[in-house]
């Protein structure tokens with residue numbers, strides 16, 4: 001546990017604060033309107049290393065987001081995406 005840091009972070013109001021290999025954010029974006037989903041996906045993109053992974057909820061999709069073309073789907077059922085473009 002010493003390598004794990006817990007923080008409160010508001011996805012909408014907060015700014016990206018680190019770079020990650022993996023972001024798990026399941027069943028959260030579904031509550032945001034399209035404009036907020038775009039903003040949040042931009043922040044996730046900025047917070048991921050190139051070739052990092054983003055997992056969202058099974059009922060969610062990036063398909064309508066402006067930054068969707070910077071990711072590929074690696075697992076359709078599990079909604080796991082990989083950042084492929086900076």
Ligand SMILES: C[S@@+](CC[C@H](N)C(=O)[O-])C[C@H]1O[C@@H](n2cnc3c(N)ncnc32)[C@H](O)[C@@H]1O
Pocket residue numbers: 009010011012013025026027028031
């Ligand atoms: C339906 S729950 C999903 C919880 C969990 N990820 C899961 O799949 O069981 C939605 C979560 O989104 C969080 N949430 C809503 N708006 C948020 C925001 N602006 N920033 C960070 N988290 C937010 C809520 O606190 C809540 O925990």
